[in-house]
Amino acid sequence: DAGVIQSPRHEVTEMGQEVTLRCKPISGHNSLFWYRQTMMRGLELLIYFNNNVPIDDSGMPEDRFSAKMPNASFSTLKIQPSEPRDSAVYFCASTVQGGQPQHFGDGTRLSIL
Amino acid sequence: GENVEQHPSTLSVQEGDSAVIKCTYSDSASNYFPWYKQELGKGSQLIIDIRSNVGEKKDQRIAVTLNKTAKHFSLHITETQPEDSAVYFCAALGFQKLVFGTGTRLLVSP
Numbered sequence: 565d566a567g568v569i570q571s572p573r574h575e576v577t578e579m580g581q582e583v584t585l586r587c588k589p590i591s592g593h594n595s596l597f598w599y600r601q602t603m604m605r606g607l608e609l610l611i612y613f614n615n616n617v618p619i620d621d622s623g624m625p626e627d628r629f630s631a632k633m634p635n636a637s638f639s640t641l642k643i644q645p646s647e648p649r650d651s652a653v654y655f656c657a658s659t660v661q662g663g664q665p666q667h668f669g670d671g672t673r674l675s676i677l
Numbered sequence: 678g679e680n681v682e683q684h685p686s687t688l689s690v691q692e693g694d695s696a697v698i699k700c701t702y703s704d705s706a707s708n709y710f711p712w713y714k715q716e717l718g719k720g721s722q723l724i725i726d727i728r729s730n731v732g733e734k735k736d737q738r739i740a741v742t743l744n745k746t747a748k749h750f751s752l753h754i755t756e757t758q759p760e761d762s763a764v765y766f767c768a769a770l771g772f773q774k775l776v777f778g779t780g781t782r783l784l785v786s787p
Contacts, residue, residue, distance in 0.1 A: 606766075655721070
């Protein structure tokens with residue numbers, strides 16, 4: 565079975581540019597989570613969706629960050645404009661709503677120059 | 678909200694030794710505690726989990742213990758092998774959200 569699929573695996577771009585990270589959850593999972601991982605803060609939850617609806621976005625750091633889930637099989641995390649401090653590894657995870665465990669993708673390593 | 682603390686941040690052991698990683702949590706309502714292993718360049722993989730109605734769970738060389746009164750839980754790896762080297766994260770399920778510890782980098786030397 566395919567796991568959670570994230571793309572791209574690596575992204576390097578200059579500050580000010582728009583960055584879009586993509587995630588395909590496991591088929592049948594209706595909860596999706598976006599995390600950011602840094603050395604300083606560890607793994608932080610940014611936002612999560614149940615049935616394509618954003619439930620809690622309190623972890624989104626700034627208005628520059630936005631996330632969408634137009635359908636059950638696709639979600640995006642967008643940063644516009646990007647800044648060097650956004651450099652991190654971004655993970656997507658999915659699970660059945662109310663269930664555990666969460667299954668993680670391999671992440672997108674983002675570097676903003 | 679839930680707060681999870683994890684210790685140690687790094688742990689070096691010799692192959693064959695045991696390794697123990699400890700976590701504490703703050704929300705007494707939390708009832709699910711997974712452990713994840715993250716290898717370099719990969720996402721986190723669940724290795725074992727425990728629910729609050731159980732005090733201990735074991736899966737081959739890996740075990741987790743939970744003390745709800747003290748609000749702490751621990752990961753035990755016995756007979757460590759070099760391939761156990763990775764970053765390990767504990768987590769606690771708060772209100773619909775997993776809250777993660779800051780991770781433990783485990784290095785198993787041959």
